[in-house]
Amino acid sequence: MKITLTCLWMLSALTFSHAEIFTAMATMKKALDIEQQFAVELKSYVPLIKDKVRSEKVARLAEEYGRVANLSLLQxxxxxxxxxxxxxxxxxxxxxxxxxxxxxxxxxxxxxFDTLIATHRAEAPDREDFDGVIEALLRLQDTYEIPCIRFVDGTFTSDVNSPRMTASDCFEIGKHAYDRKDSYHSLLWLLESVASLEMEGTYQSMDRVLLLDYLIYALIDQGNNYHAMHYAQQLLDLKPANPVTVDRIASVIDWLHAEIAKENATRLAEGRPIPQLDILPPVSNKRELSAKHMGKEYVKYEALCRGEDIMANPYKHDLKCYYSTSDGNPLLLLAPVKVEELYKSPDILLYHDVISDGEIEMVKNLSTPILKRATVNDPNTGRLIYSSYRVSRSSWLYDRYHEAIVTITKRISAITNLDMTSAEGLQVVNYGIGGQYEPHYDHSRDGVDGFPVTQGNRVATWIYYMSDVSAGGYTVFTKVGVKVPPIKGAAAFWWNLKRNGNGDSMTKHAGCPVLSGSKWVANKWTHIIGQEWRRPCTLNEHE
Known part of the structure; x- marks a missing residue:
């Protein structure tokens, strides 16, 4: 029997506009300014609140909002x-x-207060943003195998520290997971919330009754009836003010007694010992993975994101670094580019220092006002849709927008010796909290996501890295085990198609979740039309 949580009081969030802030950092800076204004307004409310306890709470919240806003706006x-x-x-x-x-x-x-909120409705994070940032944290936790406590105490990376999370902070993550029937993450974070609440002093960040109420059901969902009984009795000892809660928990205890009796009878029949109520066994918390997440490719993807070497590079001793003028291109004769070979067959190259800081700022400034949540092509309908496997914001810049874009395009052409006539615009992408793009191909395969005949298929990919990322954010190739670090000013390049025009199956790649930092990239996809003399076929039909 599985008890369903039906009677708990749910926190209902204020409704703002759909801002999709969680997908990127670029639009979140505005929220910091708004928060500073909120702190000032809240302080003005304090003397007008008659109830002393409420007045003190608002004063404390106003002080905290102001302190955090002032600190965050420094950097x-x-x-x-x-x-x-x-x-x-x-x-x-x-x-x-x-x-x-x-x-x-x-x-x-x-x-x-409602008027103040309405004034900033369009620029403030909304409930969808809050849900999205929680999903991002859970994605980071799973991909990088980070225990909850390392997020709570701010030590999840070696070079980044954050303020300690409160019991309320942990609870909201656990509640979010519970509401989405994710009992694994729910139990992790609700238990962490209980541990954090024990450490809080006079001012506790949340109601213990509400926390234990959720925890009891999360424990039951994972088959931890002894632990559920323990916390259910704790909850009743707190003497909840709501009689409905008391009656419901009393019914839960009766049900648990019956279930535990059945479990003990089974243990006796099998000759196993019966646990004692005062000595709780370890908590059981099984994570149920989808077929996709259990698949070999996804396992490789996450391992590569963690920096693991999952396969040997057969070309390791043949790889080299060198300066290139791309066969004497006039634009590169006086300033050859630095090339680092990462793999052969397919060729995966990393060009260093090929976009200046000034150009990067120009591209960011041009793209930021028009950033939108990135889409993918639905192979069933042909329409562009939002997807959980691509979490970022993007915009398109074309040569006609600014002469800096023209210069950048010419540089790519000079280095790669490819014609840009049929190339796409420069796609600027900002991956924010947990931003990722799961394993995919850039080229069209077997008629899926086809391109116009005037362009043909995507023959090559060029990615400018426009920011240093503190942790995470690698571009990884799941078929060959290559990891490309996002180094500011560098660019990755590879061929999507073989010389015969067929797709190269070894180019499947992914953008790893950003663990800390903000990842800016600019993609340039060159198409096969116009490359007939630039990259001709060979006499070998398989190449």
């Missing part, structure tokens, strides 16, 4: 590069604002 990019900071920012604008509003003890103050 906004560094602050938001930390996924825990970004999570807390979204939480303050959603779940925490609900609490703030309820503390205002007059309709007049609540109306003023």
């Amino acid at each position: 906004p990019e560094a602050y938001l590069a930390n996924p825990v900071n970004a999570y807390m920012l979204c939480k303050r604008f959603t779940a925490d604002l609900k609490e703030v509003r309820e503390l205002l003890d007059s309709p007049h103050l609540q109306q003023e």
